[in-house]
Amino acid sequence: MGDELLRVQDLKMHFHTRDGVVKAVDGVSYTLNKGETLGVVGESGSGKSVHALTMMRLVPMPPGRIVGGDVLFKGRSLVSMPDDEIRHIRGNEIAMIFQDPMTSLNPVYRIGRQLAEPFMIHKGLSKREAWERAVELLRLVGIPHPARRVTDYPHQFSGGMRQRVMIAMALACDPDILIADEPTTALDVTIQAQILELMQELQKRTGSAIIMITHDLGVVADMADRILVMYAGRAVEYGATQEVFYRALHPYTWGLMDSVPLAGMTEKTGLRPIKGQPPSLVNLPTGCSFSPRCPCATALCRSESPVLRNVRGDQWAACHYAGDEGFVRGAVKPVEVSV
Amino acid sequence: MLNYIFKRLLQFVPVFFGVTLILFLVANFMPGADPIQMRLGERSIDPALKARLIQEYGLDRPWHEQYISYLGDLSRGDLGTSIYNGRPVATIFAETYPYTIRLALFAIMIEIIFGIAAGVISAVKRYSFIDVLVTLSTSVLVSLPVFWLGLMLQFVFGIWLKDTTGGAFYLPISGASSAQFPDWVHLILPGITLASVSTAYAARIMRSQMLEVMNQDYIRTARAKGLSEKDVLVKHSMKNALIPVVTFIGLDLGAMFAGAVLTETVFNWPGVGFTLARSIFQRDFPVVFGGVTVMLFAVMIINLIVDISYAFLDPRIRYGERSD
Amino acid sequence: METGTQVTQASRTLWGDAWYRLRRNRLALLALVWLLIVATAAITADLWVARAFGDPLTIDTTTATARRLMPPSLAHPFGTDDVGRDLFGRVVYGARVSLTVGVVATLIAVLLGVVLGALSSFYGKWVDAIIMRGTDVFLAFPYILFSILILAVLPPEVRGIVPVILAIGFLGWPTFARLFRGSVLSVKENDYVAAGRALGASDLRLMFRHIAPNAIAPVLVYATMSVGGAILTEAALSFLGLGIQPPQVSWGQMIESSRGYLVTAPALVLWPGLAILSTVLAFTLLGDGVRDALDVKMKD
Numbered sequence: 023m024g025d026e027l028l029r030v031q032d033l034k035m036h037f038h039t040r041d042g043v044v045k046a047v048d049g050v051s052y053t054l055n056k057g058e059t060l061g062v063v064g065e066s067g068s069g070k071s072v073h074a075l076t077m078m079r080l081v082p083m084p085p086g087r088i089v090g091g092d093v094l095f096k097g098r099s100l101v102s103m104p105d106d107e108i109r110h111i112r113g114n115e116i117a118m119i120f121q122d123p124m125t126s127l128n129p130v131y132r133i134g135r136q137l138a139e140p141f142m143i144h145k146g147l148s149k150r151e152a153w154e155r156a157v158e159l160l161r162l163v164g165i166p167h168p169a170r171r172v173t174d175y176p177h178q179f180s181g182g183m184r185q186r187v188m189i190a191m192a193l194a195c196d197p198d199i200l201i202a203d204e205p206t207t208a209l210d211v212t213i214q215a216q217i218l219e220l221m222q223e224l225q226k227r228t229g230s231a232i233i234m235i236t237h238d239l240g241v242v243a244d245m246a247d248r249i250l251v252m253y254a255g256r257a258v259e260y261g262a263t264q265e266v267f268y269r270a271l272h273p274y275t276w277g278l279m280d281s282v283p284l285a286g287m288t289e290k291t292g293l294r295p296i297k298g299q300p301p302s303l304v305n306l307p308t309g310c311s312f313s314p315r316c317p318c319a320t321a322l323c324r325s326e327s328p329v330l331r332n333v334r335g336d337q338w339a340a341c342h343y344a345g346d347e348g349f350v351r352g353a354v355k356p357v358e359v360s361v
Numbered sequence: 362m363l364n365y366i367f368k369r370l371l372q373f374v375p376v377f378f379g380v381t382l383i384l385f386l387v388a389n390f391m392p393g394a395d396p397i398q399m400r401l402g403e404r405s406i407d408p409a410l411k412a413r414l415i416q417e418y419g420l421d422r423p424w425h426e427q428y429i430s431y432l433g434d435l436s437r438g439d440l441g442t443s444i445y446n447g448r449p450v451a452t453i454f455a456e457t458y459p460y461t462i463r464l465a466l467f468a469i470m471i472e473i474i475f476g477i478a479a480g481v482i483s484a485v486k487r488y489s490f491i492d493v494l495v496t497l498s499t500s501v502l503v504s505l506p507v508f509w510l511g512l513m514l515q516f517v518f519g520i521w522l523k524d525t526t527g528g529a530f531y532l533p534i535s536g537a538s539s540a541q542f543p544d545w546v547h548l549i550l551p552g553i554t555l556a557s558v559s560t561a562y563a564a565r566i567m568r569s570q571m572l573e574v575m576n577q578d579y580i581r582t583a584r585a586k587g588l589s590e591k592d593v594l595v596k597h598s599m600k601n602a603l604i605p606v607v608t609f610i611g612l613d614l615g616a617m618f619a620g621a622v623l624t625e626t627v628f629n630w631p632g633v634g635f636t637l638a639r640s641i642f643q644r645d646f647p648v649v650f651g652g653v654t655v656m657l658f659a660v661m662i663i664n665l666i667v668d669i670s671y672a673f674l675d676p677r678i679r680y681g682e683r684s685d
Numbered sequence: 686m687e688t689g690t691q692v693t694q695a696s697r698t699l700w701g702d703a704w705y706r707l708r709r710n711r712l713a714l715l716a717l718v719w720l721l722i723v724a725t726a727a728i729t730a731d732l733w734v735a736r737a738f739g740d741p742l743t744i745d746t747t748t749a750t751a752r753r754l755m756p757p758s759l760a761h762p763f764g765t766d767d768v769g770r771d772l773f774g775r776v777v778y779g780a781r782v783s784l785t786v787g788v789v790a791t792l793i794a795v796l797l798g799v800v801l802g803a804l805s806s807f808y809g810k811w812v813d814a815i816i817m818r819g820t821d822v823f824l825a826f827p828y829i830l831f832s833i834l835i836l837a838v839l840p841p842e843v844r845g846i847v848p849v850i851l852a853i854g855f856l857g858w859p860t861f862a863r864l865f866r867g868s869v870l871s872v873k874e875n876d877y878v879a880a881g882r883a884l885g886a887s888d889l890r891l892m893f894r895h896i897a898p899n900a901i902a903p904v905l906v907y908a909t910m911s912v913g914g915a916i917l918t919e920a921a922l923s924f925l926g927l928g929i930q931p932p933q934v935s936w937g938q939m940i941e942s943s944r945g946y947l948v949t950a951p952a953l954v955l956w957p958g959l960a961i962l963s964t965v966l967a968f969t970l971l972g973d974g975v976r977d978a979l980d981v982k983m984k985d
Contacts, residue, residue: 080584106589113587120585125578129677130600140586175676191586372821379822387834500973504913504966506920509940509958516951619827623921638925641837653834661825 025056027198027231028077033091033101035069035076038084042304046072048255049091051330052248054199059225059232061242061263063278064252067300070235071121073252074201078118079108096198114144117192121204123184127176133160133187134172140194159190163220182213186220193224200225201233206241218245239278243267251275254301254311257330261337271339274312276351310341318343362672369668373661380657385431388650390424440651445643450651454633458655461625461632464555465617467548471556472563472610479560480567480606485594487572495564502561511554511627518550551628555621559613566609570602577601604674608667615663619656706978713974716967723964727780734774738762741774742932754950763956767946772953775934776960782935783964786850787916793854794915795908798861803897805862806869807888813866820859829921831856836927846935849928853915864907868900875899906976913968920961936961 030052037044047069054060064070075081077093077100093100095116100108112118117140120126128136137159138152147155153172160168163186176184185205192200202221206214222245225232234242242249242263249266251259251274259272270276277296298315301307307314313323322342330338333345343349397414415421419430434440440450483495574580575598583597622634629635633652640648672678707713734741738761745752752769755761763772805816823831832852839848873896881895920937922928929935931942936957943953 078585080581109587109589111587112585118585120578120582122578126582128579128583128597128601130604130675139583139588143587177677188582191582375818376821376825379818380825383822383826384834387838500969501962501966504917504962504969506917506924506937506940506958506961506965508921508924509954509961512940512944512947512954513958516947516954520948520951616827619830622829622833623924626925637833641833642926646838649834649837653830656830657826660827664825 026053027056027058027096028054029094030054030073030077031092031094033073033076033093034089035072035081035086036089037086039304044303045255045306046086046303047076048306050250050252050255050257051091052250052257052260054231054233056198057225057229057231058248059234059242059246061239061246061249062233062235062252063237063239063242063249065237065296065300067254067303068252069255069303070237070252071203074118074203074233074235078112078116078201080118110144113140113192113197114195115197116199116201117195117197118201118203119185119188119192119205122208123181123188124208126188127184129176132173132175133179136176137172137187137191137194140191144195155194156190159194160187162193162224163187163190165190181209182216185209185213185217189217189220189224193228193230196228197230199231199233201235203235204237205234207236207238214241221245239267251278254306255303256311256340257338258312258341259337259339260330261339265335265337269337270351271333271337271344272312272341273316273318277315279351318349362678365672365678366669369665373665376661380661381432381435382428384650384654384657385428388646389420389427435654440654441647443640443645443648445640445645445648450647451655453636453648454652454655457631457633457636460630461618461621461634464548464551464621464625464630464632465614467545467552468556468559468617468621469610469614471552472560472613475556476560476563476610477567477603477606479564481571481594481599483564484568484571484575495568499561499565502557503565505557507554507558507621508623508627510557511551511624514550514554515627551621551624551630554627555617555624559610559617563606563610563613567602567606570605571598574598574602604671607674608671611667611670612664615660615667618659618663703975703978703980707974710974710977712970713978716970716974719963719967720971723780723967724784726777727784730774730777730781734771734777738771738774741771741778742934744768744770754946754953757952764950764952766943766953767950772956775939776936776956778934779936779939779957779960780964782846782929782933783916783919783937783961786846786853786919786935787912787968790850790853790857790915790919791908791911793850794857794911795861795904797855797858798863799865799904801858802862802865803869806866806873816862817866820862823856823859826856828856829918832918832922833925833927836922841930844927844930845933846929849919849922852922853918857911857915860907860911861904864903865900868903869896872896872899902979903981906972906979906981909975910969910972913965913972916961916965916968 030050033047033050034045035047037046050069050073052060062070062073072081076086076088079100088101092102095111100111103111127133134153134156137156138147138149141147141152141155142149145152157168157172160172165171165183165186171179176187179187185208189205200221205221206217209217218241221232224230232245234246236242246263248261249259249263250257251266251272253274259266259270259275261271266275267279270279274296281296296315297317301311301314307324309322309324309326310316310319310328313319316323320342326342328340328342330340331344333339339345397411397418397420419427438451440454442449443453479495479499483489483492486492580593580597583593588597619634621630621632622638624630625632625635626638633656637649637652637656640646640652739745748769752765753767755765755769757764761771761773763776766772766775801816801819805813832849835852836844836848881891916936919928919935920940923935923937924941926941929938931938939957940954943950946953
């Protein structure tokens with residue numbers, strides 16, 4: 023595809039707390055091209071949301087601190103640019119929508135005013151022009167009677183409608199990248215599908231790249247071009263969606279796939295949640311962070327931390343055994359599983 | 362919103378009857394208190410005269426009849442007459458109220474300016490030296506006896522620094538303005554005294570509200586949109602944080618209209634609070650009761666107005682999602 | 686009963702944690718130490734004050750004029766008052782009245798409030814409606830006006846510490862009732878209460894074993910702060926001449942009686958005021974500490 027838009031290089035965001043250093047993001051790298059959709063997948067606490075907030079410089083610092091790495095957007099470093107420059111990028115070139123639409127809109131301002139703000143800040147439109155654009159945006163995201171609803175307050179909208187408003191607000195300035203942080207998690211299933219459909223439709227129209235952050239592989243299955251799987255602050259697998267889905271390399275990815283209902287799953291295979299809890303980010307286990315929960319872990323896994331390496335073609339994994347003969351999903355006999 | 366206002370008005374009804382009933386009961390049926398004495402003062406009365414007076418005042422009627430006629434008097438604005446100088450109680454308070462209102466408005470201004478500013482600054486600069494300073498000084502202010510603060514201010518500015526201030530604050534017996542200084546000079550010390558505790562509370566509430574609001578998701582949304590920190594603070598945080606603070610200040614204004622009994626007494630400020638304290642000393646019961654009644658009505662009415670205006674501040678109430 | 690032991694265990698660690706956190710809060714600890722000093726001095730006053738500084742409560746007519754308004758010295762750390770009594774000793778005796786009023790009045794308010802709040806939350810419906818409308822009425826009265834009204838009606842010879850305690854105590858209940866009712870209602874939603882009820886525990890048992898221990902935290906926090914508030918109210922009432930009457934001595938009454946000496950002997954006003962300030966501040970800071978230690982969310 024070419025046309026590189028965003029390059030994340032070994033990004034590290036640590037939080038300095040009383041209980042120790044929380045390594046929320048501890049070395050994440052990938053690139054994102056124009057118009058492409060990247061799915062970032064992981065459990066809560068994997069650092070998937072924090073990495074996005076770090077790029078946008080929305081993590082309060084302190085306690086957060088970027089201890090290493092860089093994010094290049096069109097060749098410019100988001101990490102080191104001055105505040106007023108990043109402010110011009112936020113909401114204008116890179117926009118973001120969040121998990122909980124119920125709390126993400128300001129309760130004391132009308133929807134229209136909140137929608138108009140990006141136009142006024144970034145495009146220098148007058149209040150009146152911005153307001154008119156707000157009405158158009160509402161129509162675009164499928165809100166009925168936009169001219170009337172634009173004067174409503176957030177509490178007069180349902181959750182799904184509010185997420186539509188959030189999407190409208192993010193798309194206001196035709197951003198190059200839309201970061202969606204679990205945009206459907208707080209919504210019920212039918213609304214989830216509608217919102218995803220809307221995002222895909224709008225992406226077709228605007229050509230924005232999307233970074234879709236989710237804990238649900240199902241959400242990104244038919245939307246993402248590439249998938250990044252995160253675990254304990256690090257990328258454990260990265261590659262084209264087809265590859266990751268059908269020829270996953272990392273045992274954690276296998277676990278994720280076993281734990282979500284996907285098309286073609288029979289009752290017999292059923293859902294198998296990954297055993298155990300994600301590790302404490304203050305005291306990561308030595309060796310591979312996933313080793314305590316990995317059914318295939320060996321002595322090597324428990325002593326040495328694997329690095330993300332290109333295993334084949336367009337696919338990377340951080341596992342000592344990735345790509346080995348016979349080390350594929352379903353074929354490996356888990357050593358310790360006794361179900 | 363009409364629904365909300367109606368509900369508030371409806372809630373006001375039991376409060377009104379409860380408050381008037383308590384006033385009536387304390388005045389007429391409190392153990393150890395003699396209603397005839399309270400109407401006439403401390404003279405010992407000949408029993409025959411007393412019996413006649415009881416009949417004349419209707420004190421032999423059942424209590425609910427007395428209560429109804431008491432409500433009737435209230436509705437006509439009849440609060441009785443002073444034992445001390447025979448003037449109608451209503452007139453006495455009509456004369457003294459302007460002083461109380463003037464002082465209250467001045468104190469509220471101090472409270473709004475310093476309370477909100479201190480709260481915002483200490484929230485924005487959380488854990489900084491200035492935050493610790495604000496937090497500690499508000500703790501001290503809410504622990505101060507108001508009347509003692511007034512006396513200490515008088516001592517420091519009126520006596521100790523008398524020559525430095527040119528006597529501006531010396532014996533601030535106000536109302537009668539001296540030719541030497543403009544009238545408002547006399548407001549300064551009583552104003553600070555009256556505002557002290559509430560300013561501290563306003564600052565504390567503002568601080569905790571700001572901290573809470575700045576943690577909200579919609580603030581993150583505002584930042585993600587590219588708003589400047591100043592706009593995030595002024596436009597998106599302050600309006601939300603101010604709602605409870607404005608409510609507090611409104612209620613506080615009500616309390617100040619109820620007469621700053623202590624502040625006015627310390628400064629001999631001729632408002633309703635001072636009048637009340639003096640009448641207690643003179644055992645002028647009609648004035649005491651009339652004063653408390655007038656003040657209570659002021660408080661109740663202002664509370665009602667604040668409750669209703671809350672609806673205008675918070676769209677969630679205005680457009681009827683939450684009712685309380 | 687299984688749920689019972691679980692709850693008591695949970696609450697034991699709750700209090701244990703709270704005590705641990707409180708000990709780490711230096712300001713609160715300092716406040717606690719100061720209050721212990723003041724309380725010890727007040728309780729033991731009869732044993733040492735008169736011996737060390739002369740009787741601070743009675744006027745010795747033979748020496749009154751000679752000893753009046755003496756500056757601070759070793760014999761009289763704060764100096765003497767307008768009739769030759771030791772000011773430090775008077776402040777110590779004032780602590781007795783102020784602390785007694787603060788603590789006893791708060792206890793009355795807590796007791797009334799908790800009982801009414803419990804009734805209100807447990808029986809709901811009309812019981813709740815009546816009690817809650819009652820709190821509306823009482824809260825519509827500014828605290829100080831209400832106590833002024835009640836105390837003003839009393840004949841002067843009846844005035845003193847008991848009516849002050851009763852007035853402050855009986856007026857303080859509504860806030861406690863609302864607090865306790867609110868926390869009971871939220872605790873009641875918890876599963877273990879439903880479990881207890883399903884197992885057939887009686888209302889009283891549920892209240893004492895399961896709900897009260899978990900709902901008491903906000904009451905405790907507010908009570909700590911209220912002691913300071915009650916001391917301030919007592920001082921205000923005494924300042925208006927409605928509270929403690931001489932020869933009894935309280936801090937507010939000391940300020941009232943020496944108000945006229947502001948120009949000539951400001952120390953007479955200064956010391957009792959500082960005593961009030963430091964003691965009330967200590968209760969405020971301790972209350973803040975207890976609130977943080979118990980992790981109670983409260984509006985400021």
